[in-house]
Amino acid sequence: LGVxxxxxxxxxxxxxxxxxxxxxxIAQPILSLxxxxxxxxxFLDGLITFIWPWSVDALPRLFPQDTIHIGTxxxxxxxLWAAGISLLLFTALTLYFKYSRMGIAMRATADDQMAVQxxxxxxxxxxxxxxxxxxxxxxxxxxxxxxxxxxxxxxxDTGMKSFSVVILGGLDSFLGAMIAGPIIGLVENxxxxxxxxxxxxxxxxVIPFIMIIIVMMIKPYGLFGEVRIERI
Numbered sequence: 001l002g003v004x005x006x007x008x009x010x011x012x013x014x015x016x017x018x019x020x021x022x023x024x025x026i027a028q029p030i031l032s033l034x035x036x037x038x039x040x041x042x043f044l045d046g047l048i049t050f051i052w053p054w055s056v057d058a059l060p061r062l063f064p065q066d067t068i069h070i071g072t073x074x075x076x077x078x079x080l081w082a083a084g085i086s087l088l089l090f091t092a093l094t095l096y097f098k099y100s101r102m103g104i105a106m107r108a109t110a111d112d113q114m115a116v117q118x119x120x121x122x123x124x125x126x127x128x129x130x131x132x133x134x135x136x137x138x139x140x141x142x143x144x145x146x147x148x149x150x151x152x153x154x155x156x157d158t159g160m161k162s163f164s165v166v167i168l169g170g171l172d173s174f175l176g177a178m179i180a181g182p183i184i185g186l187v188e189n190x191x192x193x194x195x196x197x198x199x200x201x202x203x204x205x206v207i208p209f210i211m212i213i214i215v216m217m218i219k220p221y222g223l224f225g226e227v228r229i230e231r232i
Contacts, residue, residue, distance in 0.1 A: 003062075007140065011132045014132035017131055021036055021040065022037075026123055027114055041156060042156075059143075061078070065077065082145075085144060086141075090174070093174070097174070102129065105126050109123055109126045109130070145158065164212045165177055165181050169224055172225055173223075173225055180223065188204055189204070
């Protein structure tokens with residue numbers, strides 16, 4: 001019962017965020033939107049730390065904890081369930097954005113708000129539904145992660161690391177995000193494992209941000225991002 005309640009609350013939170021913080025930024029540069037959302041994330045993190053000062057709390061387990069042997073590897077069923085649910089949601093969102101009218105309108109609004117508004121599409125409604133959907137997806141991701149590792153203040157770092165996945169895969173590519181996620185995870189864990197042994201403690205947490213810098217220097221649009229040529 002708690003899971004659907006959290007998702008409904010996330011829908012409402014997404015509407016509030018869009019209505020009072022982000023709607024005034026319609027047709028403004030994307031940098032303004034990024035700055036506001038980053039500031040909001042740190043504000044919410046500080047507020048949560050103030051209300052619940054303890055660092056970690058446990059949630060009831062949603063999935064079986066038994067392990068599965070795949071060759072020489074041992075994998076927990078919790079991670080397989082979480083990966084399966086994430087893949088289903090990814091597929092559903094891909095189909096939604098590609099074939100539904102609302103999904104296509106969301107993509108068009110993200111691409112050019114002024115042109116969409118000139119076509120008579122209500123940009124404010126699209127913005128509102130987009131952020132409601134985004135908050136619901138974030139809530140589901142948080143539930144999956146918290147059910148495995150517990151709730152901690154460090155969960156906000158996971159959101160920051162997602163920037164490296166989006167930038168590597170491409171801002172407008174679902175396939176890129178799907179491929180970039182395992183790449184970032186593999187590089188982070190392998191690099192952290194080997195470099196930590198070379199007396200570089202904490203390097204694992206820095207690797208995703210190092211990859212952001214490298215990708216922005218070599219291929220700013222990501223592996224599968226669309227290279228845009230704008231007429232001046």
